[in-house]
Amino acid sequence: MIKGSAPDVHVAYNASNNRQTGDTADANGNIGSGYLYDIDNRLVQPGSSSTVRYGYDVGNKRVWRGDGSGLDEIAFWAGQKIATYQVSSGGSGVYFTLTSTNVYFGGKLISKGSYSTSWTDKVALAPVVADRLGSIKKFYPYGTERPSATANDTEKFTGYYRDASTRLDYADQRYEQPGTGRFMTADSLSGGVADPSSWNKYAYTRGDPVNRTDPHGMCDATFCENVTGYFYPEYMPWDPYFLFQEINPMYGQSSGIGPDTQLDAGMLSFAFWASTLTDLRNARDLIRDSWSPDSKCQNALSGIKSPTAGVATVDALKNAAANVDLRSSYVDTAMLQYPDGGLTPAPWYFSNHDDYAVGNLNSNLVVFRSGSTAGWNQPGVEGALLHELLHNIGFTDSQIAAGVGASLVRDANGDILDSHDNSVKLAELCFN
Numbered sequence: 207m208i209k210g211s212a213p214d215v216h217v218a219y220n221a222s223n224n225r226q227t228g229d230t231a232d233a234n235g236n237i238g239s240g241y242l243y244d245i246d247n248r249l250v251q252p253g254s255s256s257t258v259r260y261g262y263d264v265g266n267k268r269v270w271r272g273d274g275s276g277l278d279e280i281a282f283w284a285g286q287k288i289a290t291y292q293v294s295s296g297g298s299g300v301y302f303t304l305t306s307t308n309v310y311f312g313g314k315l316i317s318k319g320s321y322s323t324s325w326t327d328k329v330a331l332a333p334v335v336a337d338r339l340g341s342i343k344k345f346y347p348y349g350t351e352r353p354s355a356t357a358n359d360t361e362k363f364t365g366y367y368r369d370a371s372t373r374l375d376y377a378d379q380r381y382e383q384p385g386t387g388r389f390m391t392a393d394s395l396s397g398g399v400a401d402p403s404s405w406n407k408y409a410y411t412r413g414d415p416v417n418r419t420d421p422h423g424m425c426d427a428t429f430c431e432n433v434t435g436y437f438y439p440e441y442m443p444w445d446p447y448f449l450f451q452e453i454n455p456m457y458g459q460s461s462g463i464g465p466d467t468q469l470d471a472g473m474l475s476f477a478f479w480a481s482t483l484t485d486l487r488n489a490r491d492l493i494r495d496s497w498s499p500d501s502k503c504q505n506a507l508s509g510i511k512s513p514t515a516g517v518a519t520v521d522a523l524k525n526a527a528a529n530v531d532l533r534s535s536y537v538d539t540a541m542l543q544y545p546d547g548g549l550t551p552a553p554w555y556f557s558n559h560d561d562y563a564v565g566n567l568n569s570n571l572v573v574f575r576s577g578s579t580a581g582w583n584q585p586g587v588e589g590a591l592l593h594e595l596l597h598n599i600g601f602t603d604s605q606i607a608a609g610v611g612a613s614l615v616r617d618a619n620g621d622i623l624d625s626h627d628n629s630v631k632l633a634e635l636c637f638n
Contacts, residue, residue, distance in 0.1 A: 213350055215385060237390045237408075247391050249381055252372040264484050266379050273371070279305060286310055287367075304329065308361075314340065315365055339419050340365040347415040349375060349384035364419045377423030382410055395425055485579040486532045486572075489588040493595070494527035503636035510609030515600030518609070526570070526595040533573045565594030572598065589633025603628060610635060 218227040229237055236243040240254035248262050261270035263283075272278045278293040280302075289307040293300065307329055309317035315334050322330040336342050341364050344352050349363035358370035363384060366375035374390065375382040381390045392407035403412040411418035411426040418426040499507070499520055510518040563574045572594040579587050596606050607614050612627035 212346055213352075213385070217386070235392045235407075241390070243391070247394075249390065252369075252374070256371065258371045264487060268376060271369075286313070286315075315342070315361060318361075334361075336365065340421075346385070348387040348410065349382070349415075351384075365421070377420065380423035382420075382423065387413070387415065389423060393424060482574050482579045483532065485582070485584075485587045486574060486591060488584070489591045490527050490530060490532060492588060493592065494524055497524065497527075497636075499636050506610050506631075506635045508609075510596065510601055510606055512601055512605045518596060518599070518601060522599050523592065523595050526598045527591075529570045530595065530598065531571045533571070563590060563594050565597030567597050567602070568600050570598055585633045585637035586629070588637045589631075590629040592632045592636060593629040606632075 219225065220227050220229075225231060225237075228239075230239045231237045232243060234243070234247050236247055236249075238249070238252065240256075241249060242251040242254070244250050244262075246262075246266070248260070248266060250260050252258055257274040258277075259270075259272050259274070260268055263269045267283045267287075268281060269283070270280050279290050280293060281290045282288045287308055290305045291302040292305050293302060295301065304319075304321040307319040308315055309319065309331065315336060317331045317333050319329040319331040322328055334342055342361050343356065345363050346352055349366075351362065358368045358373065360368065362368040363375055363382075366377050366382060368375050368384070372381075373384065375384055377389070380393075382388070383390060387410045388408045389410065390408075401412070403409070406412075411420050420426040497520070504520065507518045507520065507523075563572065565572045572591070574590075574594075579590075582590075593606065597603075603614060606612070606628045610628060610631040612631040614627070
């Protein structure tokens with residue numbers, strides 16, 4: 207318990223849009239007056255008059271920031287941020303100067319380093335003392351520094367990097383506004399039906415900053431591990447033990463892989479998981495933004511019909527790609543989901559070891575088995591994703607097969623075991 211008074215916080219809300227008075231937001235709900243966000247809702251310019259710019263990798267890690275006048279910094283990540291370098295040029299060369307390096311133990315930041323001119327040790331390390339929540343220095347519950355603010359551009363509240371240019375906390379996948387208990391962009395993950403506090407897509411740690419943290423700005427650890435209806439959100443922590451132990455005790459489901467799993471196996475599975483998700487995102491972006499199928503492909507799509515979904519069209523598939531919720535799972539049981547917004551969870555799983563993907567009918571959810579895209583060429587990935595998007599807009603395997611002239615593998619009871627030929631045909635017709 208901290209003795210003394212807390213800072214005054216007064217927030218007024220606009221009843222017409224449920225936003226703080228004075229707030230502005232773009233069409234995707236990204237907050238900030240004049241703030242510019244990219245197509246993936248990542249902050250790229252904090253204000254229309256600001257000279258600061260940010261750049262990100264495919265995993266949404268911030269890998270570059272600059273201000274047009276001197277700052278030109280790149281960051282290297284290996285799950286956690288390892289080091290940053292200032293980029294400069296002179297004469298005929300480009301130079302990289304170490305500006306900071308981080309040392310971790312058990313996932314916790316324990317030391318920070320900076321470049322040293324000493325011949326005996328080029329990196330000068332200094333210990334970092336963090337509290338139980340990972341905060342460096344002292345803070346009130348939602349991140350206001352006490353007793354007064356110190357210099358920014360360093361790790362602070364729960365280990366978030368506080369930018370001097372915006373005074374926002376870079377929270378790995380989103381930005382958090384200190385003192386307000388909210389993120390600047392909506393969470394891409396849905397909440398759990400059993401926990402209404404998870405329904406607010408902007409709230410930090412579901413309103414409990416004293417006992418919870420949100421290391422990646424996507425889902426506080428307690429909720430991700432114990433409450434959520436998901437097994438494998440699109441973004442997961444880089445902790446191999448956590449990956450294998452992700453469970454859903456609400457429904458008694460688990461990955462089936464015990465705590466004795468070796469860490470190297472965990473990292474290998476994570477590499478497959480991340481690689482598959484990257485392949486899928488690239489395919490999604492192509493279908494959504496630049497796919498222009500020829501008449502051969504369009505004729506094939508026009509043959510995919512059903513009484514309820516009508517005829518498959520390019521526009522419908524582009525729209526499905528724009529809204530798809532892509533996921534990658536490395537075990538047979540992919541997740542639990544709530545069909546059609548209902549309250550009864552339905553098990554959703556890879557039915558046999560030949561299945562590489564599942565696309566939910568009349569939904570926006572697509573899950574691929576981790577490592578399934580390894581060795582595929584890009585048209586093959588695009589054809590497979592197109593197959594699952596066709597499920598999303600209402601078409602069954604049999605209807606797709608009939609339209610593209612593919613075959614289905616069935617068991618003795620006539621149930622479909624594998625529809626891989628559909629994807630092969632779609633790749634041949636629409637992407638080669």
